[in-house]
Amino acid sequence: MSLLSSAFRHTGRNMLQTWKSQVMTLFTVSLSILIFSFFYLSYFNALHIGQELGDDLRLIVYLDEEPSPPLQEEYRRKIKKFDQVEQIVFVSRQEAFLRFEKQLGDDKDILLDIQQDFLPPSIEVYPIKTLDSLSRIKRFSDYLYTLPGVLKVQYGKDWIERFYSFIQLMRIIVILSGFLLIMTTTFMVAHTIRLTLLSRQRELELLRLVGATDNYIRMPFLFEGAFQGLIGACLGIGALYALYNWIILQFSGSSLFQLFPFSFLPLPIVAVLIVASTLLCSFGSFSSARKTLRL
Incomplete structure (x- = not known):
C-alpha cells in the first residue's frame, strides 16, 4: 500500500x-x-x-407467366441456394392489380376499362438486412436474371450503390x-x-x-x-x-x-x-x- x-x-x-x-x-x-x-x-x-433503409430493401422479379405451385417451390429452392433471405413472396396478376388500384387511391377510376391481368406476376425477394447484403445485392440481381421465365429484376440500384x-x-x-x-x-x-x-x-x-x-x-x-x-x-x-x-x-x-x-x-x-x-x-x-x- x-x-x-x-x-x-x-x-x-x-x-x-x-x-x-x-x-x-x-x-x-x-x-x-x-x-x-x-x-x-x-x-x-x-x-x-x-x-x-433496409426495411424496404427488396428485389422484384417480374415473370412472363404465373408459376405453378411446383415451380414456385423450385424458385424458392434456387433463390435460397444463392443467398439467405428473410422472405419470398409470390404476387399474382390479380394481387398486383389490387395493389396498383390501392396505390392510385381516389384516381382508381382510370382502371375501370382495363383488364385486371395486364400487370405481370412477380416474386418479391427480401434479403437479410445487413451491410454485406448491400454489397451482394448486384450479384443477387444478376443471379435472379438467370432463373427461367424472368423478364426483369428491379431494385433500388442507385441508392444502394x-x-x-x-x-x-x-x-x-x-x-x-x-x-x-x-x-x-x-x-x-x-x-x-x-x-x-x-x-x-x-x-x-x-x-x-x-x-x-x-x-x-x-x-x-x-x-x-x-x-x-x-x-x-x-x-x-x-x-x-x-x-x-x-x-x-x-x-x-x-x-x-x-x-x-x-x-x-x-x-x-x-x-x-x-x-x-x-x-x-x-x-x-x-x-x-x-x-x-x-x-
Missing part, C-alpha cells in the same frame, strides 16, 4: 512540475479522441440509417483516424515522459544509489501516462457529447432527423474508447520509461 501511495504522490508531483507539457499532451490526446469518436459516431449512425460506397468511405476514415489516435497518443505521452525522465536524471540516479528498483522508478510514470489517457479520453468524449447536443439543437426541426434519429454512442463503446486511450497512453509511458532508464 505504501508503494502505491508513494507512486501516486510522485505522479502528482511530476504532473505539477511539468504542467505545461502535460496540458499539451492532454490537448493532443483529447483532440485525437474527439476526431476518432466523431467519425465513429458518424459511421455508427450511418449503419443504423442503412438498417432503416451510393450508400454502400459512402459506408465503405466512412469505414476507411474510421480506420485511418484510429491509426491517428494510436500514433498521436502513444507518441505524445512517450515524448512527455521522456522529457520528464531526462530532466530528473540526477534524481533518478540518487534513487538507484539508495536501492530503488527500476519498477519503483517506472511506476509513477506509468500512472502518469494512464492519467493522461483517462483524462484526455474523458475530455474528448465530453467535447463530442457537447458537439452532438449542438447538432441536435441546430437540426431538431429537420425532417431528416425525424425520419432517421441521430443517436449518441452507447455506453459500452464510450467505455471501450476510454479504456483503449488509457491503455495506449500507459503503453507509451511504459515503453518510453523503459528505453530512457536504460541510457
Whole structure:
C-alpha cells in the first residue's frame, strides 16, 4: 500500500512540475479522441440509417407467366441456394392489380376499362438486412436474371450503390483516424515522459544509489501516462457529447432527423474508447520509461 501511495504522490508531483507539457499532451490526446469518436459516431449512425433503409430493401422479379405451385417451390429452392433471405413472396396478376388500384387511391377510376391481368406476376425477394447484403445485392440481381421465365429484376440500384460506397468511405476514415489516435497518443505521452525522465536524471540516479528498483522508478510514470489517457479520453468524449447536443439543437426541426434519429454512442463503446486511450497512453509511458532508464 505504501508503494502505491508513494507512486501516486510522485505522479502528482511530476504532473505539477511539468504542467505545461502535460496540458499539451492532454490537448493532443483529447483532440485525437474527439476526431476518432466523431467519425465513429458518424459511421455508427450511418449503419443504423442503412438498417432503416433496409426495411424496404427488396428485389422484384417480374415473370412472363404465373408459376405453378411446383415451380414456385423450385424458385424458392434456387433463390435460397444463392443467398439467405428473410422472405419470398409470390404476387399474382390479380394481387398486383389490387395493389396498383390501392396505390392510385381516389384516381382508381382510370382502371375501370382495363383488364385486371395486364400487370405481370412477380416474386418479391427480401434479403437479410445487413451491410454485406448491400454489397451482394448486384450479384443477387444478376443471379435472379438467370432463373427461367424472368423478364426483369428491379431494385433500388442507385441508392444502394451510393450508400454502400459512402459506408465503405466512412469505414476507411474510421480506420485511418484510429491509426491517428494510436500514433498521436502513444507518441505524445512517450515524448512527455521522456522529457520528464531526462530532466530528473540526477534524481533518478540518487534513487538507484539508495536501492530503488527500476519498477519503483517506472511506476509513477506509468500512472502518469494512464492519467493522461483517462483524462484526455474523458475530455474528448465530453467535447463530442457537447458537439452532438449542438447538432441536435441546430437540426431538431429537420425532417431528416425525424425520419432517421441521430443517436449518441452507447455506453459500452464510450467505455471501450476510454479504456483503449488509457491503455495506449500507459503503453507509451511504459515503453518510453523503459528505453530512457536504460541510457
